Amino acid sequence: MNSGSTKRKTIDTMLKLALAVFVFTIPVWLSSPTYLQILIMLFLFAYLTTTWNLVGGFAGVLPLGHSAYVGIGAYTSTVLFISLGVSPWIGMWAGALIAAVVGVFIGIPTLKLRGAYFALSTMAFGEGIRVLVENTMQLGPFTINGPRGISVPLLPGNNLLAYQFTSKVPYYYIILLMLCVVIFITWWFSRTRPGYYLAAGGEEPEAAQALGVNVARYKVLAMGISCFLTALGGTFLAQLTLYFYPKQILGLDFSFELAFIALIGGRGTIAGPVVGALLLRPVSELTRIYLSSTLPGLHLVIFGLVLILVMLFQPRGLVEPLERAYNWFLDRISGERKEVKS
Amino acid sequence: MALLEVRNVSKHFGGLKAVDEVTLSIEKGQIYGLIGPNGAGKSTLFNCVAGTYAPTMGAIIYDGRDVTGWKPWDICKLRIGRTFQIVKPFQSRTVLYNATVGAFIRTSNRSEAEDRAMEVLRKFHLGDKAGVLAKNLTIADRKRLEMARAMATDPEMLLMDECMAGLRPNEVDETLDVLREIRSQGVTIFMIEHIMRAIMSVSDKITVIQFGRKIMDGTPGEVANDERVIKAYLGESYGAGGDGNVTA
Ligand SMILES: Nc1ncnc2c1ncn2[C@@H]1O[C@H](COP(=O)(O)OP(=O)(O)OP(=O)(O)O)[C@@H](O)[C@H]1O
Ligand SMILES: [Mg+2]
Numbered sequence: 001m002n003s004g005s006t007k008r009k010t011i012d013t014m015l016k017l018a019l020a021v022f023v024f025t026i027p028v029w030l031s032s033p034t035y036l037q038i039l040i041m042l043f044l045f046a047y048l049t050t051t052w053n054l055v056g057g058f059a060g061v062l063p064l065g066h067s068a069y070v071g072i073g074a075y076t077s078t079v080l081f082i083s084l085g086v087s088p089w090i091g092m093w094a095g096a097l098i099a100a101v102v103g104v105f106i107g108i109p110t111l112k113l114r115g116a117y118f119a120l121s122t123m124a125f126g127e128g129i130r131v132l133v134e135n136t137m138q139l140g141p142f143t144i145n146g147p148r149g150i151s152v153p154l155l156p157g158n159n160l161l162a163y164q165f166t167s168k169v170p171y172y173y174i175i176l177l178m179l180c181v182v183i184f185i186t187w188w189f190s191r192t193r194p195g196y197y198l199a200a201g202g203e204e205p206e207a208a209q210a211l212g213v214n215v216a217r218y219k220v221l222a223m224g225i226s227c228f229l230t231a232l233g234g235t236f237l238a239q240l241t242l243y244f245y246p247k248q249i250l251g252l253d254f255s256f257e258l259a260f261i262a263l264i265g266g267r268g269t270i271a272g273p274v275v276g277a278l279l280l281r282p283v284s285e286l287t288r289i290y291l292s293s294t295l296p297g298l299h300l301v302i303f304g305l306v307l308i309l310v311m312l313f314q315p316r317g318l319v320e321p322l323e324r325a326y327n328w329f330l331d332r333i334s335g336e337r338k339e340v341k342s
Numbered sequence: 343m344a345l346l347e348v349r350n351v352s353k354h355f356g357g358l359k360a361v362d363e364v365t366l367s368i369e370k371g372q373i374y375g376l377i378g379p380n381g382a383g384k385s386t387l388f389n390c391v392a393g394t395y396a397p398t399m400g401a402i403i404y405d406g407r408d409v410t411g412w413k414p415w416d417i418c419k420l421r422i423g424r425t426f427q428i429v430k431p432f433q434s435r436t437v438l439y440n441a442t443v444g445a446f447i448r449t450s451n452r453s454e455a456e457d458r459a460m461e462v463l464r465k466f467h468l469g470d471k472a473g474v475l476a477k478n479l480t481i482a483d484r485k486r487l488e489m490a491r492a493m494a495t496d497p498e499m500l501l502m503d504e505c506m507a508g509l510r511p512n513e514v515d516e517t518l519d520v521l522r523e524i525r526s527q528g529v530t531i532f533m534i535e536h537i538m539r540a541i542m543s544v545s546d547k548i549t550v551i552q553f554g555r556k557i558m559d560g561t562p563g564e565v566a567n568d569e570r571v572i573k574a575y576l577g578e579s580y581g582a583g584g585d586g587n588v589t590a
Contacts, residue, residue, distance in 0.1 A: 193450045200432055200443045207430035210392065211495055212418035212447040268434075316434075 008334035015330075023176065027169045036168040040240065042281040043175040044233060049261040049273035050182045051229035056259060057268030058190065059219045060202025061111065062119040065126025067254035069099040069227040071133065073234025074249055078150050079142040081162070088152075088163040092235035096228040103227025104220055111219040123252065130250035149245025152238060163239040171240050178236065179274075182229055187270050189225075198222050199268070253300055257284065260303040264310050266317025275319050280306070343406060345370040345499060345530050346391070351400035352554075353386050360386040362554035363400065368499075368547075373521065373531045375545035375562075377538075379574060383554040384534045385427050388501050391532075392424045393417040404499075418447065423497030425488040427504045427534070431476035437463065437487055438472040444494030459494050466490040466520060481508050485517075493524065500524070502533040506540050514540050542566060550574065 030036060052066050076098055077091030086094075110121045134147040144150070158165050165171060189195045200208040201215030208215050238244055248254070257280070265276025280303060287299040314321055344367040353361040361383040368374045376384050390397045393414040401410045404420060412420075423444075432440050441459035442452070449455050463469050466486045471479070479487060485505050492500060506514045518540060525531055535541040541548065542562040549559040552574040558565065565571055 191452055193446045193452070193455070196439070196443050196446055196452075199435070203432045203434060204430045206394070206414075207426065207432065207491075208443065209394075209414040210418060210424050210426070211444045211491065212415045213443070214413070214415045 005334060008330055011334050012330055027172050033168045036172055038281070038285050040168060040171050040175055041285070042277050043172075043179050044237060044240075045257065045261060045281055046274045046277035047175060047179045047182055047236075048230055048233045049258050049265070049277060050179070050186055051226050051233065052258045053262050053268065053273050054186065054189070054198075054222045054226040054229075055219070056262055057272070058195070058198045058202055059111070059222045060268075061219070062115065062259060063122045063223075063226075064119050064252075064255050064259060065122035065124075065129075066227075066230055066258055067250050067252070068126045068129040069103060069230040070234035070237065070254065071129065071246070071250040072099040072102060072227075073231030074238035074244055075133070075144070075150070075234075076231070077235040078152050078238050078244075079139075079144070082150070082153060083142050087161050088235055088239055089161070092232050095235055096231040099231035099234075100224045100228035104224045107220045107223035108216075111223065112216055123255070126250065126255055127252060130246050130252075133246045133250060147246060149243060149248075152242040154242060163235075164242070171236075175236060178232065183270060183274070185229075190270065194218055194221065202268070253297065256300060257303070260300075260307060262317075264303070264307055264318060266319030269317065269319045271323075272317050272319045275322060276317070279318070344368060344403075345405060346532065347401075347403040348387070348391065349401045349403060351387065351390055351397045351402065353383070353390050353395055354398045359554045361390065361397075361551075364549075364551060364554070364556050366549045366556070366559060368530060368532055370498075370530055371525065371528065372546045373525055373533065373544050375541040375548035376532065376534045376551065377536070377541060377548060377565075378551040378557075382551045384551060385503055386554075387551070388424065388503055388532075388534065391417075392422065392501055418495055418497075421496065421498040422501065423492035423495050423499070424501040425492050425503055425505055427507075429484045429488045431479070431484055431487055431491075433475070433477040435476055436472065437468055437474050437476060437479070437483075440476055440487055441468075441491050441494045444491045445496075447495045458496075462490045462494045465493070465523070467516070482510070482513050485509065489517075489520075493529075497529060499530040499532060502531060502535075504534055504536060506535055506537050518544050538566075 026039065027036060048066070048070065052063065055061060055063050073092060073095035076095030077088040080086040080091040080094060081088050106122070106125055110118050113121060133144060136144045137146050138144060152164070155162050155164050190199065197208065197213045198218045200211070201213050201218055205215045234249070237249065261276035261280050262273055264280060265274065266272030283302050284299040287295070287302065291298050310318060346368040348364055348366045350363050350365055351361055352359060352363050364387060376387065378384055386395065389395045391402055393412045393416065396411040401408055403409070404422065409417065409420065432443065438456060438459055441463050442455045445455040445458040445462070448458065460469065460472060463472055466489060468483065468486055468490055471483060476484070476487060485508070489502065489505055506517055509517065514537060521531060521544060533541065545562055547559060548562055548565045550557045550565060550571050557570050557574055558568055560568070
C-alpha cells in the first residue's frame with residue numbers, strides 16, 4: 001500500500017486542487033461558445049453516465065434504455081413550462097419523480113431477469129417510449145408534437161427563473177455543479193449499507209442473499225434513484241438546446257453512448273464515467289461535425305472498436321490503469337520508494 | 343426442544359428426487375454432520391433449509407417456527423448463516439469488504455460493521471489479508487473467507503457445505519479448531535463434509551443420505567461401523583479401492 005508520507009499526500013491534494021481550480025476557471029479564459037458547448041456536453045454525458053452507473057455499474061446489469069428517462073425529464077419540465085408556466089427549476093423535480101416511478105415500475109419485473117434479458121427489455125422499453133411519443137400529438141392539455149419535437153419558448157435575455165441564458169457560461173457551471181453533486185452522491189452511497197448491498201448483489205446475487213440481502217429490492221431502489229437523477233439531466237439538456245425531438249433525446253444511440261462511456265471508462269467505479277466521457281465525447285463531436293452527413297452513426301462504430309480493445313486489454317475499464325499510473329507518478333515525484341503492489 | 347427440525351423434506355427436480363422424505367433434528371449447541379456419496383442430495387437439502395429452494399414437500403422448523411419456503415435473506419435474518427460448496431466471494435472487493443457485507447446485518451453503521459468484520463476475519467486467520475482483493479486469495483483463504491463472511495452475520499446456526507474440501511491436512515485441523523471455538527460460543531453447526539477424519543472427529547451426531555433418502559443417523563462410532571453406510575460408500579460388492587478418504 002502507498003498510504004504514506006505527508007509529502008506524497010500534500011502533492012496529491014495540491015494536484016487535485018489545481019485540477020478543480022482549472023476546471024472551475026475554464027470559462028474565464030475560454031470564450032468560444034463552441035468549445036464551451038463541447039465541454040458542457042462532455043459534463044452532461046459524464047453526469048448521465050454517473051447516474052446510469054448506479055444501475056449499470058453497481059447493480060451489475062446493463063440498462064440500454066436510459067434515454068427514456070432523459071426524455072421524461074426534458075418533456076415533463078418543458079410541457080409544464082409551456083402549458084402552465086411552471087419554472088423548469090420546479091418542473092425538473094416533477095420530471096425526476098415521474099422518471100423514478102416509471103423506472104421502479106419497469107425495474108420490478110425486469111431486474112429479476114438475467115443479464116441479456118434485462119438489457120433487451122430495457123432497450124425495448126426505451127424504443128417503445130420513443131415510438132409512443134412520436135405518435136402522440138396531444139396528451140390531455142399538453143402539446144407533445146409527435147416526431148417534430150418541442151421548442152422551449154424563448155424569453156428575452158438571461159432569465160434565471162426560466163432556466164434560460166444567452167451565454168454558455170451559466171450552463172457550464174450548472175452542469176459542472178450537477179456533476180460534482182452526483183459524483184458525491186455515488187461516492188457517499190457506495191459507502192453506506194445499501195451501497196454495499198447493491199454492489200454485493202450485483203456481483204454475486206446468491207451470496208448476497210445468503211448474507212441477508214434482498215437483492216432485487218436494492219436493485220429497484222438503485223433504479224429509482226438512477227432514473228430520478230437522469231431526468232434532471234434531461235431538463236438540463238432541454239434548457240441548453242431549447243429544442244428537442246424524440247429521435248434525438250429518446251434514441252437508442254443516446255442510451256448506447258451512456259453504456260459505452262461507462263464500459264470504457266470503468267463500470268461500477270466512481271471516476272469511470274468521467275474518464276469515459278473525456279475520451280469518447282470528443283470522438284462523438286468530431287465525427288458529428290465532420291462526417292455526420294456522409295457517415296452518420298460513425299461514432300458508435302468507433303466506440304465499438306474502442307470497447308473491443310478496452311475489453312481485451314483492460315476489461316475493468318480505463319480507470320484502473322490510469323489510477324495505477326497516477327499513483328506511480330505520485331510516488332516518483334514525492335521521491336518515495338517504489339513498491340510493487342500485489 | 344430441537345433448534346432445527348427437518349420434517350419429511352423432499353425436493354424434486356423434474357422427475358429426479360434429489361431429496362426424498364428426509365427427517366432429522368438438531369439440538370442447540372451440536373455439531374451435526376451430513377454425509378453421503380456424491381450426488382446424494384446433501385447440498386440440495388442445505389439449500390432447502392437456507393431458503394435457496396422451497397421444498398417440494400415437508401417442513402423446515404427452526405426454533406419452533408415453521409420457516410418452510412422462506413426467502414434466503416429472511417432465513418439469514420433468523421440467524422442461520424450458510425456457506426456455499428462452490429465458494430462465491432465478491433471477487434472484485436477486498437476481504438474486509440466481503441465480511442462487512444455480512445456484518446451489516448446487525449448495524450447500518452459502516453465503521454461498526456467493519457470492526458465486527460475485522461474481529462471475525464482475525465478469528466479465521468484472515469486479519470492480515472483484510473486489504474487483499476478476494477480474487478487474489480488462495481483456495482484455502484477463499485474457504486476461510488466463505489466461513490468468516492457467514493459468521494459475520496452473527497448466526498446461531500451455521501450451515502457449512504464442504505468447507506474443508508481442498509485443504510491440506512494441517513489446514514483441516516486448523517479449521518476444526520476454529521469450529522470447536524465457534525461452537526463453544528454457542529453456535530450450532532450443521533456441516534456437510536467428505537473428509538471422514540474431520541467429520542468423524544468433530545460431530546456429535548451424523549446423518550447419512552444416499553439417493554436423496556436417509557440411510558441412518560447416529561454417533562460417529564455408530565455410523566462408521568454400520569453395514570448400510572459401508573455399502574453406500576463402497577458399493578454392494580464391498581469392491582476393492584473405494585474413495586481413499588472415505589473410511590474413518
Ligand atoms: N438445480 C438443480 N436442478 C436439477 N438437478 C439438480 C439441481 N441441483 C442438484 N441437482 C441434482 O440433484 C442431485 C443431488 O445434488 P446435490 O448437489 O444435492 O448432491 P450432493 O450430495 O451435494 O453431492 P456432492 O457431494 O457432489 O456435493 C444430483 O443428482 C444433482 O445433479
Ligand atoms: Mg454438495
